[in-house]
Amino acid sequence: MSDTIKINVNNKDYDVEAGQTIMQALDKIGFHIPRLCYHPKLSVEGACRICIVEVEGAANYVTSCTAKVAAGMKVRTNTADLRKARRDLLELILDNHPIDCNTCERDSNCELQGLSRSIGIKKRHFTGEKKLYDIDLSSPSITRDPNKCILCGRCVRLCAEIQGVNAINFAGRGFNSVVMTAYNNPISRSVCINCGQCINVCPTAALSEKYYTVELFRELSSDKKLKIVQVAPAVRAAIGEAFGFPAGTNFEKQTVAALRKLGFDLVFDTQFSADLTIMEEGYEFLERFTTGRDLPMITSCSPAWIKYAEQFHPEILPNISTCKSPMSMMSSVLKTYYAQKRGIDPKDILSVAVMPCTAKKYEAEREELSLDGAKLTDIVVTTREIAWMIKSAGIDLSKTEGEEFDNLFGFSSGAATIFGVTGGVMEAALRTAYEVYMGESIIDIEFAALRGFAGIKEAKVMLGDKEVRVAVAHGLGNANIVIDMIKKDPDRFHFIEIMSCPGGCINGGGQPYAGSEYVALDEELLKKRASVLYALDRAKTIRRSHENPEIQRIYKEFFERPLGPKSHKILHTNYKQKYPTGVYKK
């Protein structure tokens, strides 16, 4: 227990915990100090200066995010001078920011805009030169508009501290300071892994997903193709937030209905292909586990993780499962088995994926994931984009009855549902692997040790007399730690799940912004989203992938068996080392 000290805030005494910052203390006693560069999950930068307070005895204003409370400290949070200073600071930021709120994708969902309103900027005093940079549209996943950047550095810190990628950093001095990639390369040629976490912490629209909504609307209005959409598990756990529903609302059926209203011919569930993934990955693991080849095996669902490994840990590529991600498996199946079954040319299928993930857009572009030179997944849109499209198309959700997924690829097990949350893939895989290996049912199929938001979770499972040691890491900073562990001790784990985004797909880079109630990366928000998926799992009678009858049918009709030659050709892939720009093979 930490000590309690007395501080005086606006002439009233309060007992607060010692050792915390003024901001933390004030938050707890009910004073929310305006803030911008501060983010509770990132290191303290103290750059924007918006969170200043007056501390008696200090010559200058004090940033409440950095200064710690001290016994007897007298703090004032709202004096006229202080308000003026905060206002002027924020105006200085606004003065170097485009005035295009009405055409900005973050209008009404922009921290800067909200702050400007709450601080009360009515008039501008200091207008002058504004920065003028090209917008970087090079990446299939992430669009960077330095003109909208207010240099709070959250993205920089996130990329370094949470993801360990360091794709972007500050460059230039003074007014010419800008966040850029190494050598100011286009982001597509940088080490950016497309996870999109930077978008979620960005207070403005300086970082956003590359949008494909125009293209998709165009495709939807054409009748030439069979328009098929698949929806990832995490989408249904969060999309409701975009329509003003509280976090934790299950939106599965409304999403399906809305997608049909948008004009899709068929709405399939990525959870079906998640079950397929488990079949392949589970068998792959068992094969490796029994032969001892390339252990530990690491999951491959997260495309940002794949790029990360290719760039920074190429030596570990053989350990990564050769299974395609559920999205790509679905697309592969659509353009092979399904096209064959319906007797249509795969070219006449429009395969669209609604994903919580920005890196999926990149995944869709990967050459090794193409079929006869054509893309498997034609268009990937994020949860945010599809929510916008639904709104934009004038679809009134209050008058939209929930609907079920379409047949063939609309049925999934509970195991597939929990793919969307950290630990879920591992849990799903173990449910199947255990039963396949042991030939008996597992009694407690909920692996508590693999749930929750600890950065690295470890567990042991007994397959008979054999111990399987597994680990789950989310956030690539944590992944890096796990990789270090196995480099030191290759035998430490047999099976590792890695998700790039902290919390897994429910916190993907394409999920709705945290809104005003939460901040990005907020565990409370993640718990709410996770609860949707866990509840869906629990509500299902079939909770193991191999028990999914549709899965059983596809093996019977098409793939014959997991890891068979057909599935090997269609459902598996391989990865190669990627050299970041400026780094060459010796």
Next chain:
Amino acid sequence: MATAIENLKSIKQGAIQDLIEKGLLSSTRIYVGMSTCEIAAGSKDVWDTFQKEIADNSIKDVQLKQKGCAGRCNLEPTVEVLQAGKVPFKYINVNSAKAKEIIKKHLLENSVQSAERSESLKTDPFMLTDRSKFVFGDVDFFSKQKRITLRNCGIIDPESIDDYLSVRGYESLAKVLTDYTPGQVIEEITKSGLRGRGGGGFPTGLKWKLVAQEEEKEKYIICNADEGDPGAFMDRSALEGDPHIVIEGMVIAGYAIGAKKGFVYIRAEYPLAIDRLRIAIKDAEKNGFLGKKILGTDFDFDIELVLGAGAFVCGEETALIHSIEGGRGVPTIKPPYPAARGLWNKPTLINNVETFANIGVIILDGYENFALIGTKESKGTKVFALSGKVNNTGLIEVPMGITLREIVYDIGGGIKDNKKFKALLTGGPSGGCIPEEFLDSTVDYDSLKSLGSIMGSGGMIVLDEDDCMIDIARYFLEFTQNESCGKCTPCREGTKRMLEILTKITAGNGEEEDIEKLMRLANLIKKTALCGLGQSAPNPVLTTMKYFKNEYDEHVRLKKCRAAVCKGIISSPCQHSCFIGGSGIPSYIGLIAQEKFDKAVKILYSENPLPIICGRVCHHPCESKCRRGKIDKPIAIREIKRFLTDYAMENKMDGMPVAGDEKEGKVAVIGSGPAGLTCAYYLALEGYKVTIFEKLPVAGGMLAVAIPEYRLPKALLKYEINNILSLGIQLKLNTEVGKDISFSDIKKEFKAIFIAAGAHKGLKLGIPGEDLPGVIDAVELLRDINLGIKINIGQKAAVIGGGNAAIDAVRTLNRLGVKAELLYRRTKNEMPAWQEEIDEAIKEGINIQYLVAPVRAIAENGRIKKLECIRMELGGIDKSGRRRPVPKEGSEFIIEIDTLVPAISQEPDIDFVTSGNGDGIKLSKWKTIEVNDETYYTGSDGIFAGGDVVLGPKTVTEAMSHGKVAAGMIDKYIKGEELTRKYSVTKPAVDVAIVEMTEEEIESLERFDIPMLEMSQRKGNFIETELGFSMHQAVCEAKHCLRCDKEEKE
């Protein structure tokens, strides 16, 4: 085991032995300044010459050695010849030729004799703090300095550890390692009162203690040599001149705080300092002062150089640390301070170069002796890089507590070219501008801070009247904006906006609200920026706004840049500096260069009603700001103007415009001097009926009765006045207001009145006997002579004063055959008279006695016969910025004279206002009329006033400008309009192309002196002394004009 001291002794013996073996101690040594600044001044050539000459002449027993910078920037390259037993002989501004001469005269012919070393100097030639005096001599530049950290700079060879050892090098380290525990070292430093020399002034001992207290085993020392202020070169020179002193300080610090590793963070732009440090580190390692088991003890310490890429912000300690770590040089928030978590999160001691250089002397001389130097709160000395507009620029080290005035005037030798001091900038872009009124403040951390500036790391830039404070503030803000790391909002965005506003103001587009915005931003940034760079970035603006607010107002409201710097406002400095603004100077000069004289005449006459007069007697402020003057000498603008008027007269060109249609409202002008004439002229042009009342029998005021014929021929004056009168102006001579006509009658008859009665009453000296016959004021004397009134002057006369009236009087008397001399209480430098007038007087053989003041007049036979005088000396600086004359007691002496002519100043003589009729007109304590300083309205019944009657004795063009403005205001008054002035930026009258010239033409273009009347022809007559340019001469002169008006705006 031998102690460190014993080990040092044996190392030294080896070294000294080495010297003796090489015969160095007994030989002659030539030290050539080889620091960056010396090399830039050409010392490499000097070095090569010496080397060649020594070889060619096979001179034996001579050692050629390099030395660092002694600090005398303006005298470099410097060379010192050291001979055993003799006082060192210094040579300044040496070049190859001079080097050959030194070899010849000093070494070969032995014809230069150094003084024998005096006893007092002999006793302790190696004492630390006063060694510089011994070497450099007791000249002003050095005598007020106290050199501790620079004690070896410019004396020893920085690349020779033997040289360093010979001046007690590494003794303090040996002493510490032998006799002191780490705690005792820290105590010693603490008691010395040393504060951080990087600028902040944090107590050094306390900082050491804080790091020493940290439990972490691994600790680091960083020497901050990332000097980045514009105008600062202390660290570079110190490291180039004496690198070992810093190394020694760092090793001691390492011992004291328990660190084994030190870094010198030095900017890569200092290659010579880096080289010398590398050599010094290597030599120190070789001799056991660095590395393992230092001086045989168990203490290990290494030093590594880290080259900074030259970011100003990396002077900030946290940014510097990140830079060493390989990251971006960006400050982070403190706490934690580096003392707790610094380099690689280990406790780190960061001190600046100068701080480390102080350590050795504290140890060797003892903290008590160190603490004797300086003030109560600021101990020791401070090194400054003195630059800007002082005569002696250079690197100086002064005891804390010295006044800024002593630095500027004693060490710096005063302002260059006798210009007026304006401000002292300390602390570079983070500092502030200190005005004249605070020059008596002392140099210490707290007093400079209280003035809004900072000590900083030691940049000190002197600004003079030709520096625009807004432009200076803008320059520094531009620097900080460029150097801002861009992390925090106020520094990144705020300084940009401030810079934009300042740029707007200097471009002439300033609005009143801009000043308020500037203030608002400055205070915001100061109170909210993350690091010291940001918090102090507004200082130059804040201090200039505090001390030079009027310049901001002038720029914004009056569109005036008094220093004639801000391009957007001034167009060309000459035109902007002219009181009768828009005088078309660059335009008519450009036309003359094209030999289009008729057009030039038109422009001249359209802008100036009295061009003939101005062409002869204007004090031409235009020339004092002429940019050509910064290259060689200013364009002779007045002379060109005179040429034009001569040309116009010769060619019978009537430049005069025609009066406008007659308007209602009669205007009276009292006085026919330049103010009155100009006012009447412009009113007549508007169509008003103007009557000029003149007390004297001639028109022209001072032009007619004070300025002697040899400067302004009466016929020309009359010609010009007649021109003006021809516009229909009525002139009533011999009409004294208040006597020949009552002021109230004038008030009744005329709608508006312009009082331009001048200042014709001489001021009293205030000495006994000045009412005696034979004492006649200069104005009265000149008036009588000009009017042809006979006065008894006698054979000998003395004129008292230093202004133009004094010079006119003495030169006039001289022409009349009187033996007249001039007595002035200060020196020539302080004389207010125009330089060329003084020079002409001297050429004419007039004796000027400087530093002499009259004490009393002594009579004989009822008339003055003798004048008792006293000699003066110059003391401190007075309000006028000049050094105050102080009587030297007992220096009285007597001169014999027949006439005494006081010429100290004049005041208005306006009884008609003071005798009850001037209701509502207020007088100042100088008896001048008080008016609104923009409209010249007295506030009473349509009465305006201008010229000397308002200003006191001033210049022709100032009087004319009053007349011109008053005419405009009288027009408004009569029309019933509001009396306000509109101001706009200066623009050339017309756009005139620059004459294209080839390189050869430019090369061959002659420059002529102003033709003057031969001295022999000046006696006994009043023939005009200036003869004027010929057409060819005027065209050549005009072609030399740089045509600032055509210069592209920034």
